[in-house]
Amino acid sequence: MFYHGGMRVEYREEPCKVALNRVKGMPFGWSLNPYMGCVHRCTFCYVRAFERRADRPSDDRYGSSIRVKINIAEVLRAELARRSWAGDGVAIGAATDPYQPAEGRYKLTRACLDVLVRASNPFSIITRGPMIVRDVDLLVEASRRADVSVTFSVPTIDDDVWRTTEPGTAPPRQRLRALRTLVAAGVRASVGMAPLLPGLSDHPDSLERVVVAAREAGACGIWANLLHLQPGTREHFLDCLARDWPELLPDYERLYRASGYLKATDMRPAKDTVQRLANEHGIRDRRRLKLRPRERDEQLSLLSA
Numbered sequence: 325m326f327y328h329g330g331m332r333v334e335y336r337e338e339p340c341k342v343a344l345n346r347v348k349g350m351p352f353g354w355s356l357n358p359y360m361g362c363v364h365r366c367t368f369c370y371v372r373a374f375e376r377r378a379d380r381p382s383d384d385r386y387g388s389s390i391r392v393k394i395n396i397a398e399v400l401r402a403e404l405a406r407r408s409w410a411g412d413g414v415a416i417g418a419a420t421d422p423y424q425p426a427e428g429r430y431k432l433t434r435a436c437l438d439v440l441v442r443a444s445n446p447f448s449i450i451t452r453g454p455m456i457v458r459d460v461d462l463l464v465e466a467s468r469r470a471d472v473s474v475t476f477s478v479p480t481i482d483d484d485v486w487r488t489t490e491p492g493t494a495p496p497r498q499r500l501r502a503l504r505t506l507v508a509a510g511v512r513a514s515v516g517m518a519p520l521l522p523g524l525s526d527h528p529d530s531l532e533r534v535v536v537a538a539r540e541a542g543a544c545g546i547w548a549n550l551l552h553l554q555p556g557t558r559e560h561f562l563d564c565l566a567r568d569w570p571e572l573l574p575d576y577e578r579l580y581r582a583s584g585y586l587k588a589t590d591m592r593p594a595k596d597t598v599q600r601l602a603n604e605h606g607i608r609d610r611r612r613l614k615l616r617p618r619e620r621d622e623q624l625s626l627l628s629a
């Protein structure tokens with residue numbers, strides 16, 4: 325039993341049979357999650373909806389019991405070695421943060437990166453965890469061998485909104501410092517402003533503060549998306565909103581009345597503003613050292629050297 329942010333956290337060391345999960349309807353085909361559950365306990369976490377569907381707690385108890393897939397690196401190695409494996413890109417962190425505190429103890433994300441590097445397999449990582457700088461050596465080597473990218477989730481740099489909606493994460497500016505370190509080392513790293521919360525983090529001034537901070541940190545790109553409220557996430561988020569910003573509750577009930585997604589017309593202004601600000605502030609891939617996968621022949625000649 326461990327404590328994080330004053331909460332008792334149970335780590336369940338459970339081996340897995342499968343490391344890579346097939347994903348449909350997303351921009352990536354495969355996902356990899358060394359942990360299930362996340363002690364960051366963001367009030368808006370979309371994983372709460374998956375938990376609800378799997379008949380697991382999506383309320384305050386979410387994040388208090390973390391499954392640790394202790395054998396995931398060995399399982400991954402075997403899966404990548406199969407003749408049927410086509411070397412597709414793998415998304416790490418789609419269903420839980422791969423750099424949550426458990427990673428400091430178990431180093432399973434690092435072990436999986438090591439396997440992916442040795443297989444020269446492309447991958448992407450999404451995280452709110454500055455601990456990723458510990459693995460800069462592997463990320464640099466991975467970037468030399470395959471298409472690799474890192475996205476830091478930074479929807480806001482407003483202290484009040486961050487502290488209230490992300491009770492367990494590191495401060496956004498720490499994430500941006502981590503981004504700076506990776507970019508300086510040659511790793512392609514961007515910012516994902518998600519989820520933007522209507523009335524809390526989607527004001528043009530708030531958006532510009534994040535875009536400016538991302539530009540200063542050297543982000544290679546930036547994108548934005550708005551909050552989704554699927555069953556499981558919806559109840560918890562609205563309960564928290566009623567406690568923290570009760571005056572906003574009627575607006576959210578109106579905006580999300582018809583479904584868990586905002587209408588396109590409600591999403592467009594914030595997304596367009598981020599795009600415009602990104603252009604105005606010149607956010608693009610400005611890495612001095614641009615690591616690119618070596619040509620295959622070059623890799624083979626290095627292996628035979």
Ligand code: SF4
Nearest residue numbers: 362364365366369420
């Ligand atoms: S860091 Fe990501 S996975 Fe973890 S609680 Fe927050 S939104 Fe969910």
